[in-house]
Amino acid sequence: MSGRHIIDPWDSTLPSDYESLMVEFGVERMTDELLKRFPYKHRLLRRKVEFGHRDLHRILDALENGKLYAVMSGIKPTGEFHLGTFMTAEEIIFYHELSDRATAHYCIADLEAYADNGIPLDESHEIAISNVADLLALGLDHERAYIYKQSEEKNVMRLAFLSSTSVTFNILEAIYGQKHIKYYFSALVQVGDILLPQSDIFGGPKPVLVPVGIDQDPHIRLSRDIAKRLDLIPPSAVFHKLTRSLLGEEKMSKRNPMSMLTLADEPSLAAKKVWSTLTGGRGSAEEQRRLGGEPEKCVVFELMTNHFIEDDDELRNIYWECRTGKRLCGDCKSQLADLVSSFLEAHQRRKEGMMDLARSILEDRAGFHGRA
Ligand code: SF4
Numbered sequence: 012m013s014g015r016h017i018i019d020p021w022d023s024t025l026p027s028d029y030e031s032l033m034v035e036f037g038v039e040r041m042t043d044e045l046l047k048r049f050p051y052k053h054r055l056l057r058r059k060v061e062f063g064h065r066d067l068h069r070i071l072d073a074l075e076n077g078k079l080y081a082v083m084s085g086i087k088p089t090g091e092f093h094l095g096t097f098m099t100a101e102e103i104i105f106y107h108e109l110s111d112r113a114t115a116h117y118c119i120a121d122l123e124a125y126a127d128n129g130i131p132l133d134e135s136h137e138i139a140i141s142n143v144a145d146l147l148a149l150g151l152d153h154e155r156a157y158i159y160k161q162s163e164e165k166n167v168m169r170l171a172f173l174s175s176t177s178v179t180f181n182i183l184e185a186i187y188g189q190k191h192i193k194y195y196f197s198a199l200v201q202v203g204d205i206l207l208p209q210s211d212i213f214g215g216p217k218p219v220l221v222p223v224g225i226d227q228d229p230h231i232r233l234s235r236d237i238a239k240r241l242d243l244i245p246p247s248a249v250f251h252k253l254t255r256s257l258l259g260e261e262k263m264s265k266r267n268p269m270s271m272l273t274l275a276d277e278p279s280l281a282a283k284k285v286w287s288t289l290t291g292g293r294g295s296a297e298e299q300r301r302l303g304g305e306p307e308k309c310v311v312f313e314l315m316t317n318h319f320i321e322d323d324d325e326l327r328n329i330y331w332e333c334r335t336g337k338r339l340c341g342d343c344k345s346q347l348a349d350l351v352s353s354f355l356e357a358h359q360r361r362k363e364g365m366m367d368l369a370r371s372i373l374e375d376r377a378g379f380h381g382r383a
Pocket of ligand 1: 290291292304305306309310311312329333334338339340341343344
């Protein structure tokens, strides 16, 4: 691995070039041929926000042949869902709903929240309940899902320990760079999470899909390597482009609350944040009418593309109106602020109704959903 640069999953930096990352790390492209195999396509697929994958064909084969597969994802319970974690939640729900033979595994990474952010487990527990309520409100079918906390799932610890027997410091350093031992330990626990759906209690080896941001690829590479050594199926992954912060300077992260939109924001506050979001507009209205804007640089346009405008024709119109100077940034911000406010109002109402169920799933392990 010498000569490669390191992707740091714990860092907030945005990749400068997705293409070269794909080449360097052997990520496969999301081709039109692959897209044709989906019975229907999520907007993230149609718009190539999901731009790369590893072994997605395994999942599509299982889907086409009515075979079992699992979708695995999770959240670090350090705060409310922001648009980055919202994207991953949408993906797990989409790939889960594609087949009634698919199960979902959703990990509350409370150990990582402790290691990386110093949040004690009792504190992260209440955050986790809120996160799970968000996931349920977004539509995850919990009857076919296993939602758990890392710190309470012995099988994750068992798999993390088994994994540790087949890696050396050199391997971890080559993937993650020189890190404190807590990060290496967290990485092995995440391998345990990713391999959990293939353990005996869930029916043994099966294709597993992990939808993630490209920044999480180091965990995918490590998990695939260890899976082969443990006679399991190397997990597949789909990679999405990272959601930028509202000011566009780094990835959206809970480390910078003023530069993120969360699903718990007061709708009026969220609308205000939209009005201060980075655009690709020109210095004056006159200049913008003359030269057109630059939607490729615009975070407002990115939010519309990734989350808030479902209709492809409408999005295309916005793009061309911007490029040709027929649209000004105030038009977009006003439209997006309305869309975000209405979405949040409806979501927060649904979430309120899910809080008891979320608590019961985490505290009573209600039904132990998804076990074979
Ligand atoms: Fe972005 Fe809209 Fe301004 Fe174009 S007009 S740069 S899409 S906010």
